Amino acid sequence: MKKLSEKKVFITGAASGIGRTTAIAMGKEGCRLFLTDIDGEGLERTVQVVAGAGGEVCLARAFDVGDYRAMEAFAKDVHQRYGSLDILVNVAGVALFSQIEDMRHSDWEKVIKVNLWGVIHGLECFVPQMIRAGRGGHIVSVSSTAGIIGLPWHTVYAGTKHALVGMSESLRYDLRKHNIGVSVVCPGAVNTGLVQSVQIHAEKQATDKSRKLFLKIAIAPEKVADLIIKAIRERKFMVITSFDIKLFYFVKKYCFPVYHVVMLTMTRLMDKTLKRTG
Numbered sequence: 001m002k003k004l005s006e007k008k009v010f011i012t013g014a015a016s017g018i019g020r021t022t023a024i025a026m027g028k029e030g031c032r033l034f035l036t037d038i039d040g041e042g043l044e045r046t047v048q049v050v051a052g053a054g055g056e057v058c059l060a061r062a063f064d065v066g067d068y069r070a071m072e073a074f075a076k077d078v079h080q081r082y083g084s085l086d087i088l089v090n091v092a093g094v095a096l097f098s099q100i101e102d103m104r105h106s107d108w109e110k111v112i113k114v115n116l117w118g119v120i121h122g123l124e125c126f127v128p129q130m131i132r133a134g135r136g137g138h139i140v141s142v143s144s145t146a147g148i149i150g151l152p153w154h155t156v157y158a159g160t161k162h163a164l165v166g167m168s169e170s171l172r173y174d175l176r177k178h179n180i181g182v183s184v185v186c187p188g189a190v191n192t193g194l195v196q197s198v199q200i201h202a203e204k205q206a207t208d209k210s211r212k213l214f215l216k217i218a219i220a221p222e223k224v225a226d227l228i229i230k231a232i233r234e235r236k237f238m239v240i241t242s243f244d245i246k247l248f249y250f251v252k253k254y255c256f257p258v259y260h261v262v263m264l265t266m267t268r269l270m271d272k273t274l275k276r277t278g
């Protein structure tokens with residue numbers, strides 16, 4: 001999809017980080033934006049920034065993407081007032097790093113509800129209408145490095161993010177006949193609100209140190225927004241945002257024994273650094 005101007009774009013997680021910068025960048029491209037986030041104040045701020053940069057927000061509403069009824073009601077309003085979407089960008093997400101024995105059932109439920117059900121709700125409420133409209137379009141889901149590599153301490157997060165890669169791959173082939181492109185974005189470290197909001201079941205001193213280390217290698221969310229727009233324009237399926245992760249993924253695919261040794265070492269290091277509190 002070369003021309004983005006006038007395209008109707010729905011972005012989740014638009015109050016912060018990658019969602020906000022994508023909304024700002026797509027607003028500058030002349031897209032007509034539909035935005036959501038659970039954080040109403042942050043969402044309002046994004047609407048102001050987008051408008052200040054000359055972008056158009058058609059509708060912004062705060063709700064929990066894990067709540068099907070809320071997503072369904074929003075989709076109904078969008079379809080009645082504006083017709084079907086051209087582009088859906090699933091960004092909203094939460095993170096939890098833990099050893100399995102320190103996780104309560106509610107921890108599993110929370111991450112799966114936002115990261116997996118949130119994306120499913122977006123897909124089921126908007127994509128059939130896009131197909132019926134017959135104008136083609138594009139779907140982007142923001143997964144993670146944890147969507148292609150089973151990182152230690154990431155069990156539930158990696159589960160949801162791997163699921164996004166799998167769903168995106170199926171949709172990539174199923175939706176081709178409708179001229180709807182699919183991209184799955186796997187960022188490495190990005191400097192966003194998630195760096196502070198990520199829940200880590202480990203000692204505070206150790207987690208503070210890890211956050212600082214993470215920020216040293218993190219890229220700016222604006223770079224991810226640019227790569228999302230490029231992926232839509234060029235119909236690129238998998239987007240890995242940093243060279244180190246590209247290399248890591250390459251080694252996993254083509255030299256598994258080396259990858260396995262690196263993963264064992266990484267696990268030992270993380271176990272030593274992040275001390276369990278449970």
Ligand SMILES: NC(=O)c1ccc[n+]([C@@H]2O[C@H](COP(=O)([O-])OP(=O)(O)OC[C@H]3O[C@@H](n4cnc5c(N)ncnc54)[C@H](O)[C@@H]3O)[C@@H](O)[C@H]2O)c1
Binds near residue numbers: 094
């Ligand atoms: N920051 C990173 O290093 C990184 C790395 C890989 C993948 N990601 C992924 O990128 C995506 C965006 O995260 P970010 O880094 O911009 O973090 P962020 O915290 O800045 O943004 C996430 C947004 O999602 C919203 N959100 C959370 N729960 C929600 C819910 N139930 N309903 C609606 N909105 C909800 C938050 O309010 C927030 O505005 C996430 O899916 C995350 O997993 C981030």
